[in-house]
Amino acid sequence: MAVEALAGIAEMGGPVVMLLIAMSLVGMALVLAKIWHFMRAGVGRHGALERALARWDAGERQPALEAAxxxxxxxxxxxxxxxxxxxxxxxxxxxxxxxxxxxxxERIAALSGGLRVLDSIAQIAPLLGLFGTVLGMIEAFQGLQAAGSAVDPSALAGGIWVALLTTAVGLAVAMPASLLMTWFDGRIAREAQMAEKVIDTVLCAGLGAPQCALRAARLSAGVAHA
Structure with missing residues (x-):
């Protein structure tokens, strides 16, 4: 049933809608692949690292290394x-x-792989939908001009709503892609913050108190900002 509905929409909207549907399929495949990638990479699972850093701060070097x-x-x-x-x-x-x-x-960049494609879909889909609508409106008004005085309002209305269909499809593709892109960016930003925390916490153990206090304050400000 869903396949038949998509086929009907593609037939009414023409090649632009077909291209948008193809873009949505690519975006869906990319989102599923990135979710699987994030799960395999342990994105967001920082409990073990937090415990390792706590041991490191406590001076338990070897247990901290093993826990990490x-x-x-x-x-x-x-x-x-x-x-x-x-x-x-x-x-x-x-x-x-x-x-x-x-x-x-390097670790953070690996998480970002492929997201430029999703970002491009979120930006291009509404523009492509608008382009299809403009083409459809041109075609509808060309038919209106050719009909002369014998204008069929129902045919004109039908041509207009079919033209507007491409904008609706473009927005339907772009909105979830944009929301998912924001979600992925947020997760990656938190991973980058955790990486900075690891570096500063581990190296801070060999510094004096003033430098450690300064870096701890900077980390706290970063957490509050996030």
């Missing part, structure tokens, strides 16, 4: 690398922080 390595989060590798490096002399050097920041950026 056993975490199911994709940030476990970052945590283990930071903890191992922090035990070396001169841990909090600009070079080490840059290396850890680069590793964190």
């Amino acid at each position: 390595g056993a975490a199911s989060s994709h940030l476990a590798l970052l945590s283990v690398t930071a903890m191992q490096a922090a035990t070396q002399p001169g841990a909090d050097t600009p070079a080490l922080r840059a290396r850890l920041t680069g590793l964190a950026a």
Whole structure:
């Protein structure tokens, strides 16, 4: 039944609606793939890492390292690398922080893969729908001009609502894509914040109290802003 309804809408709306339906299918497949990716990466599951960081702050270096390595989060590798490096002399050097920041950026970038396509669908779908409506209105008024004085109002109305159908389909595709894109962006932003927390918490153990207090305040401000 649903397939027949989609086929009817595509037939009435023409190639523009067919293209929009194809875009919606691509977007749906991408959303399902990203949800599966996030689940496999352990996005949002920070409990084990939080406990590992708490142990690290308490001075329990080896238990913290083991707890971080056993975490199911994709940030476990970052945590283990930071903890191992922090035990070396001169841990909090600009070079080490840059290396850890680069590793964190790599993990976050992996989560963003494919989302540009979803963002493009959210932006292009309403424009494409409007384009189809304009084409349909041109066709409807061409028919009105050709009919001369023998205008059939029902035929004109039918041509107009079919033209407006493409805008409705475009908006129906764009709105959920935009909402899902916002949701994905929010999850990724929280993962980036967690990665920064891991780096600062681990490296802060080797710093003096003033520097630690400054970075803790910055982290707290970031959490409040999010």
